[in-house]
Amino acid sequence: MNNPIEGLKTGLLKTTGLLLLPLLLTACDSTPRERQEVTREGVRELDTLARKAGERLSNVGKAAATYDASNRARRKQPLDPRKEIAMEDQLMGPYSGQLDNLTPADLPNAYAQLIRSARTQRTTWTDRDWDYARAVYKRLNDQAKQVSMDIPARDEVRIRARQAEFVALQAGRTAEGLKEASKRQAQASK
Numbered sequence: 001m002n003n004p005i006e007g008l009k010t011g012l013l014k015t016t017g018l019l020l021l022p023l024l025l026t027a028c029d030s031t032p033r034e035r036q037e038v039t040r041e042g043v044r045e046l047d048t049l050a051r052k053a054g055e056r057l058s059n060v061g062k063a064a065a066t067y068d069a070s071n072r073a074r075r076k077q078p079l080d081p082r083k084e085i086a087m088e089d090q091l092m093g094p095y096s097g098q099l100d101n102l103t104p105a106d107l108p109n110a111y112a113q114l115i116r117s118a119r120t121q122r123t124t125w126t127d128r129d130w131d132y133a134r135a136v137y138k139r140l141n142d143q144a145k146q147v148s149m150d151i152p153a154r155d156e157v158r159i160r161a162r163q164a165e166f167v168a169l170q171a172g173r174t175a176e177g178l179k180e181a182s183k184r185q186a187q188a189s190k
Contacts, residue, residue: 055189056186059182059185059189060182060185063181063184063186064182066185067177067178067181074128074131079131079132084132084135084136086132087133087135090117090121091118091133091136092110092113092136092140093113095110099136099140099143100139101143104147104150104155107144107155107159110140111158111159111163112158114137114162115162115166115169118166118169122169122172122173125173127173127177130170133170134170141163144159
């Protein structure tokens with residue numbers, strides 16, 4: 001499942017129903033003491049499932065906190081201007097070095113270049129590489145804001161779509177990082 005909390009809730013609901021089924025089936029043909037023992041066993045199983053679900057949820061929370069703390073610490077470190085220029089060269093191709101001078105007519109193609117490059121390179125990027133890519137993306141967005149009043153509506157729609165795709169690619173990396181952190185946390189807690 002994509003959402004661990006939803007998976008836990010669904011699993012608990014299904015299990016609760018299965019645990020109560022023996023009680024319902026034996027209710028007519030059993031004594032109160034037998035029904036009490038069936039109920040106790042069901043409660044023990046449900047308690048075990050709830051404890052395991054709580055442990056998993058705790059591990060996910062710890063992993064998210066660790067991942068978030070490492071991201072904050074990394075982002076506090078200033079970017080190396082030479083590496084930022086190198087990332088701009090990789091991402092922007094023919095638009096590299098011109099971000100501050102792009103015209104409204106250039107922007108849709110510049111964003112297209114950024115997205116094409118990000119799609120192909122993202123699988124090899126580290127979190128720090130994403131920091132440099134975000135810096136290039138920010139500079140491109142800053143230029144788009146500077147000339148926004150002169151951008152035709154059809155081009156603005158294309159630009160917005162590419163901005164959304166960049167954010168989605170970045171969010172995919174964050175989700176992947178959280179997943180990796182959760183696996184490490186689960187292994188560490190065993």
